Amino acid sequence: MPAKRNTNASSKGSTSKRDRILDVAEKLFAEHGYDGVTLRQIASGAKVDVALASYHFGKKLDLFNAVFERRSAYLNEARHEALRRVQEEAGTAGPTVEQIIEAFLRPLELAQETGDDGWRHYLALVAYINNSPYWGRRMMSKMFDSLVNEFIDALRQALPGASDTDLYWCYHNMSGALTLTLADTGRIDALSGGLCSSSDFEAAYDHMIPFMAAGFRKICGS
Amino acid sequence: MPAKRNTNASSKGSTSKRDRILDVAEKLFAEHGYDGVTLRQIASGAKVDVALASYHFGKKLDLFNAVFERRSAYLNEARHEALRRVQEEAGTAGPTVEQIIEAFLRPLELAQETGDDGWRHYLALVAYINNSPYWGRRMMSKMFDSLVNEFIDALRQALPGASDTDLYWCYHNMSGALTLTLADTGRIDALSGGLCSSSDFEAAYDHMIPFMAAGFRKICGS
């Protein structure tokens, strides 16, 4: 799951300055939030002049939006496609809850494991935004509501008789667990005394998918 | 679940300036994060001079820590007590997964519903910190690991044969869902077209508790 341009961190010399600004901004915004990062830190990390970020993107907020939007189309497409595939395979019966959740989540794991750190940082940034009362309200719906509602539609079909409020609350639970996974805070490492690692995305999703499916069935099952 | 001093927002005139600083800082840090708030905004909101925060708390970071710590002892005690109570009621058989999770989560709902906005803001701040790669690493363990491990011990007993890695990953899922609930971002409101509200904490926990119990049983069940 590569981005369109070369976003491999190991080849910084060959990426355009514009892309380097986006890469560094992505990483820093993900770790420190919007206000925790200065344009000077971004410029310094990208080895460009302070003013170049403004030249390419305008205001700091515009750069923030540019980072958030850069990978969104690709990601939405990958998840949409994953859902379409399980629906096609399942035929008229429709896919199971597990299959739908798998289609919702696995593309994220794949992105995190491409070896392109950019995807890890990007998804940590999505986690930051989704969990923020300030940014979440402003930025999540435009970018993700359409895709999420596709999945909720599929779940509604797989769980006949489920009320919409139950479906949305179950989605909320899944979204929260996913958000904390994307944030990759190292918390589970400390809590478990090193037994688990928040960077072990395979383990995270392997546990998340059946866990969430069971939760959905419990609340929304017939 | 009142704080020791008067933290009712409606009686600002009667609270000490020191407490007003904590109250305003709590609210602003929860919404905008550490770097998104200036001492001047806090002072202005509390209707005190800029220098007073430094006088009482020292550096900005010390104020941040003071806010984070102010309600933690009370909260940990309430949750510890809730666990102790279900354990006592259950006797030697030990409490069920549902009872343990209920003890873990309900005290938070109660705090959010006291009518004291301070508790809502405080818990949103905990959500901000827990989901932050930067702050989560630095602040969560010291404050919450001891309590969380009590609950994990109880769950280990209620789910004999469960591996510790499974238990920790299940806890991670629950913690993520809880974190997003505490953050109170209004996301579910927009997504559901107003059908659900992230401020409807009763609905949130009523859906969360059986959902999480089912997830734990699925992953850790015998």
Add this chain to the structure above:
DNA sequence: GTCTATACCGTGATAGAC
């Protein structure tokens, strides 16, 4: 001890010269 006024000095975003 509690609190305010003010000053200091570094740093931030951004505009404009080149």
Add this chain to the structure above:
DNA sequence: GTCTATCACGGTATAGAC
């Protein structure tokens, strides 16, 4: 595209009022 200047704002120290 780059460099520099600007000017507001940030955290914090200090002096002293009550």
